[in-house]
Amino acid sequence: MTFNRRQFLAAGTAMAGTGLMPRIGRAAEPIKLGSILDTSGIFDAYGKPMDRAMRLAVADLNDGGGLLDRPIEIRAYDTQSDMALYAQYAQQLTRQDQVDVVHGGILSASREAIRQTMRRSNTLYFYNVMYEGGVCDRNIFINGVTPAQQVEVLIPHAMKQSGKKVYVLAADYNYGQIMARWINKFVRDNGGEVVATDFFPLDVADFGSTIAKIQSAAPDLVVAPLVGGAHLSFFRQWAASGMKDRIPLASTTLGVGNEHKVLTAEEGDGIMVAYNYSQEIESPENDGFKAKWEAAGGNAGEINEFAISTYAGVMTWAEAVRQAGTAAHDPVVEALESGLSVDGPSGKITVDPQTHHAIADVRLMEIRDQKMQVLETLPQRQPMDTQAVCDLGANPGDNTQYEIDI
Known part of the structure; x- marks a missing residue:
């Protein structure tokens, strides 16, 4: 099942927070989404747009009635670009906040600082950043491109x-x-x-x-x-x-x-x-997203690759919750492993069941006049590097970041 272009374009103008449509029952138990990002510190140029994109995605979902007639509640923590705080907030999200899913991490070191905590607590984890490849773990879904x-x-x-x-x-x-x-x-x-x-x-x-x-x-x-x-x-x-x-x-x-x-x-x-993304992509989905970003109080000029992959990561998780009919960990993982895909500002993003990585369009670009001008689009490229070492269907208990033989 695909969260398709028509559904994306039909999404209402997002609110900056987590506003709810009236039909969400006020007594309904919220679905909790955790976030751990550098929204201050030396990596806040990446973290701030990611945080805004996460909040925009949640607002879009809540404006549409939430998930399973339940509101989505955000529990977000700023690491201040301090690696020790990633581990601390991972514990906070899983033990005290008891969230249903976590989206977070920027540097590979930050991902590895929290990944094992998510795995031990059986808390679903999305890492929405391009990286070096090789992570093989059934509890994580990676939404950025690999080498x-x-x-x-x-x-x-x-x-x-x-x-x-x-x-x-x-x-x-x-x-x-x-x-x-x-x-x-x-x-x-x-x-x-x-x-x-x-x-x-x-x-x-x-x-x-x-x-x-x-x-x-x-x-x-x-x-x-x-x-x-x-x-x-x-x-x-x-x-x-x-x-x-x-x-x-x-x-x-x-x-x-x-x-x-x-x-x-x-x-x-x-x-x-x-x-995967440039602000210069010419499509109704990208134009619509930039308009929603600005309506929520942002400047479309701050949208970047990591923001788009964060938005897509939240929407991918949400579609899996819909398909599973529950926010519970195992049914949502199984829905994600069905080859689920969503359409958005950067095109179609599909979950690769073998590796839990994204299959995505990649664009060759050249920087001109402070813009990333698209020269060529290569559609739906597979994470073949990680596919060479990771098969979660055959080895669901794997928990390794492989150093791929290069």
Whole structure:
């Protein structure tokens, strides 16, 4: 069963909170949705739009009568970008709040800080962020793209525009380290060579010596899976050095938090990316979503990839509750594993029963005038990297983040 385009467009204008239609019984026991996000701190550029998208989705559902004639109640916590608070709030949501589902986590480390708590308490968990792939756990559903969906598309396109010698700059944590290996693989697969790979802690903001190293190495292309506000300095310093017009840039992260809108056009123009969503998608669903976002008090210019995947994650869970006829954990998981899909601003999102990852459209894009201009759409790409190591149908008790053999 699909939450289809007609149903999406028919959804009423959302309220900023969790308003209820009159037909929801006031005495009805609420369905509790938990959220753990960085709505302050160094990653709030990602967390704030995700939080707004979650609240918009819940308001849409409540305005439509809730789920199973029950209102949805939000229990949300701000981690302030403090990893220790993820574990603390995970315990709070499962033990004290006793929520029915949790949507949360941004960095891979934050996901792993709460995933086992969700599993032990049998609390359904949605992670709505693109990541490095490999998580295999029947209790989690992952709504962001993986390297086989994104990088396998971006690298050959970028190499075709530039050349075969590639220099990689990556964030020095789980995502960046694994993503660098995927980039290396797809560069080799396309007849190229990674001449160097440099890793940077998340608080590094001075890239002067790195830019000098790149100049000496003289690559044809720089690929930068950098993360966070400090790393945004690289793109500014790269443009200021005069290198932007000499060596093309691609990134697996720039723009997912609308960083391209913080850069000037002179700093960002020409950078190549590939994601599920762009504000520039021309569709009634995207236009309708942006209008609802603004009606709820937001600015459509702040909508990003993570916000859209969060909205889709809540709507995917809601459709599974409808199909199951209950918010109880096991029937909802079984409904999700039926191959359920929803339509929304980024197109169709389908649950892959084998891995619990999303099957989604991926768009090749280029940053121009602070916009991500869509060059080509590749429909319904499978999470083939995680499919190679994870089969929850055959091994429902699996609880592993695999390091996929690259």
